[in-house]
Amino acid sequence: MEQRTWPVQRDGAHFSALPLVNISGSKDDDDDDDPNRRQQRRRSRHHHHHQQQQPPPQVLRTRNSHCAKLPTIHSASSHRIRFSSRWFSSFSSTQSMAEGHDFSQLPFDVLTKIAASFTLPNLRSASLVCRSWRDALRPLRESMLFLRWGKRFKHGHAGVRPNLQKALDSFLKGAARGSTLAMVDAGLLYWEMGHKDKGIALYQRAAALGDPAAQCNLGISYLQAEPADPKEAVKWLYEASVAGHIRAQYQLALCLHQGRGVECNLLEAAKWYLRAAEGGYVRAMYNTSLCYSFGEGLARNHRQARKWMKRAADRGHSKAQLEHGLGLFSEGEMLKALVYLELAIRAGETSAEHVKNVVLQQLSASSRDRAMSLADNWRALPSR
Amino acid sequence: MASPKVIVLRTCDGETFEVDESVVYVSETIKNMIEDGCGDGVIPLPNVSSKIFPKVIEYCKKHVSDFESLKKTSNGDEKEKDKDDDSSKKGKEAVPDVEEDAEEKARVEELKEWETTYMDIDQQVLFDLLQAANYLNIKGLLLMAAEKAASMIRGKTPEQIRETFNIKNDFTPEEYEEVRRENAWAFE
Numbered sequence: 001m002e003q004r005t006w007p008v009q010r011d012g013a014h015f016s017a018l019p020l021v022n023i024s025g026s027k028d029d030d031d032d033d034d035p036n037r038r039q040q041r042r043r044s045r046h047h048h049h050h051q052q053q054q055p056p057p058q059v060l061r062t063r064n065s066h067c068a069k070l071p072t073i074h075s076a077s078s079h080r081i082r083f084s085s086r087w088f089s090s091f092s093s094t095q096s097m098a099e100g101h102d103f104s105q106l107p108f109d110v111l112t113k114i115a116a117s118f119t120l121p122n123l124r125s126a127s128l129v130c131r132s133w134r135d136a137l138r139p140l141r142e143s144m145l146f147l148r149w150g151k152r153f154k155h156g157h158a159g160v161r162p163n164l165q166k167a168l169d170s171f172l173k174g175a176a177r178g179s180t181l182a183m184v185d186a187g188l189l190y191w192e193m194g195h196k197d198k199g200i201a202l203y204q205r206a207a208a209l210g211d212p213a214a215q216c217n218l219g220i221s222y223l224q225a226e227p228a229d230p231k232e233a234v235k236w237l238y239e240a241s242v243a244g245h246i247r248a249q250y251q252l253a254l255c256l257h258q259g260r261g262v263e264c265n266l267l268e269a270a271k272w273y274l275r276a277a278e279g280g281y282v283r284a285m286y287n288t289s290l291c292y293s294f295g296e297g298l299a300r301n302h303r304q305a306r307k308w309m310k311r312a313a314d315r316g317h318s319k320a321q322l323e324h325g326l327g328l329f330s331e332g333e334m335l336k337a338l339v340y341l342e343l344a345i346r347a348g349e350t351s352a353e354h355v356k357n358v359v360l361q362q363l364s365a366s367s368r369d370r371a372m373s374l375a376d377n378w379r380a381l382p383s384r
Numbered sequence: 385m386a387s388p389k390v391i392v393l394r395t396c397d398g399e400t401f402e403v404d405e406s407v408v409y410v411s412e413t414i415k416n417m418i419e420d421g422c423g424d425g426v427i428p429l430p431n432v433s434s435k436i437f438p439k440v441i442e443y444c445k446k447h448v449s450d451f452e453s454l455k456k457t458s459n460g461d462e463k464e465k466d467k468d469d470d471s472s473k474k475g476k477e478a479v480p481d482v483e484e485d486a487e488e489k490a491r492v493e494e495l496k497e498w499e500t501t502y503m504d505i506d507q508q509v510l511f512d513l514l515q516a517a518n519y520l521n522i523k524g525l526l527l528m529a530a531e532k533a534a535s536m537i538r539g540k541t542p543e544q545i546r547e548t549f550n551i552k553n554d555f556t557p558e559e560y561e562e563v564r565r566e567n568a569w570a571f572e
Contacts, residue, residue, distance in 0.1 A: 103549035128542035
């Protein structure tokens with residue numbers, strides 16, 4: 001990330017002595033889940049905004065007298081002299097900030113909602129925008145720390161012994177500070193530990209904040225619940241799919257394909273399989289290939305079918321390896337066919353044995369050795 | 385509740401608006417004020433301007449039916465659930481009514497399109513919308529606006545974000561460095 005530490009100022013108006021941004025530290029308590037406290041904080045914050053506006057002389061339209069958020073240039077210039085140690089460059093006499101629309105003045109809880117599903121790099125950048133954002137996003141940065149510890153405890157990284165209870169505690173602490181990433185991981189752990197309703201509750205919280213992974217997991221939970229609620233599942237899978245979540249797209253396609261929770265629709269299903277495949281989801285690649293192959297939902301296209309089957313095979317899909325091997329065999333590419341058939345067999349597709357033997361008979365000893373060596377050294381391409 | 389009641393609201397710049405009660409009920413804040421007995425007089429909205437209020441009301445009008453249809457279907461769904469519990473087969477699902485589904489799907493798609501158009505706004509309107517939705521406690525609107533703001537932040541450097549939103553960098557060099565170092569562990 002290319003960053004200048006000394007961004008050039010467009011005007012010199014904004015200095016620390018001006019009481020512009022300091023919203024009282026309302027995030028030091030952990031009672032994020034207490035709605036009454038939150039309401040009080042919100043009210044007091046709005047009140048605080050009003051107080052800030054009064055001191056500097058206002059040269060504003062009366063329409064905005066209650067809603068404007070910033071003092072004008074006039075008050076800023078009188079402070080300039082104090083800041084010889086501060087950095088600033090020449091400034092124009094016009095205000096570069098729109099009146100009353102200062103995004104640095106957004107209330108903390110609004111900023112927390114905006115950044116709730118941010119990954120760490122985005123959270124980092126947002127925290128470096130201005131002081132107010134830095135302060136508002138502190139709880140979310142703390143969430144990230146708890147998230148990291150949670151993952152360590154869950155998987156036993158970095159010399160830490162796996163401990164599911166501690167992992168859960170960490171994830172829950174992260175969730176309490178507002179990060180949907182922590183909520184999803186906490187929900188997943190609850191689900192894996194058998195507390196499915198607690199898992200779903202967390203997914204719901206995160207899904208409501210717009211996190212696509214949470215929406216996907218929530219949808220899948222509804223599909224797997226007893227009794228299942230496929231209509232609700234499809235609703236959430238659709239949300240996540242529209243947001244670009246490839247696993248959700250695949251699951252949605254399955255529902256459309258099977259007519260589960262939604263009217264059966266092969267065209268829509270194929271469309272979503274293709275989207276997920278293009279996004280890198282291996283199972284979707286395999287299904288996309290089949291759609292092209294059978295002309296189901298997509299116009300029959302042998303070339304596309306082969307392309308997607310190969311892609312799935314190269315990423316480790318065992319059935320795709322079998323199919324691709326058979327395809328190569330039918331084209332007379334014996335050596336390549338043998339490699340894929342061998343990979344398929346090693347992955348458990350025993351039905352490939354018969355064809356493999358046919359191929360073996362058609363190859364020289366050195367070719368057979370070469371094929372086995374290729375299979376031995378094969379590594380799946382990365383997938384998502 | 386016999387005839388539809390009209391509520392009078394006054395924005396911070398002195399303008400008054402008359403809106404159906406069912407529409408303003410979408411705002412939890414206004415709903416609470418009405419339930420506390422303020423519905424007969426003029427309800428003041430000191431944190432909402434007359435510029436943004438119509439935009440907010442547009443959202444509320446679109447989503448009034450959400451609340452009403454929710455009340456309707458909840459009874460139906462409960463009946464379906466009983467049916468599933470009675471069945472002994474694992475994972476038995478109620479067969480969806482095909483016509484209802486097609487209608488529902490069309491409605492969802494139409495709503496998505498409406499939302500895309502509605503959120504095609506500049507950042508000044510976005511700011512006002514965030515503030516208004518927060519103050520008026522309209523969850524769905526706040527979420528939509530928050531997601532729009534989030535999409536304008538993701539993937540950008542701090543300087544790019546400042547440019548997008550016209551924010552001044554008020555960090556001292558030392559403070560900036562402190563925050564930068566705070567998260568450096570993530571990249572080790």
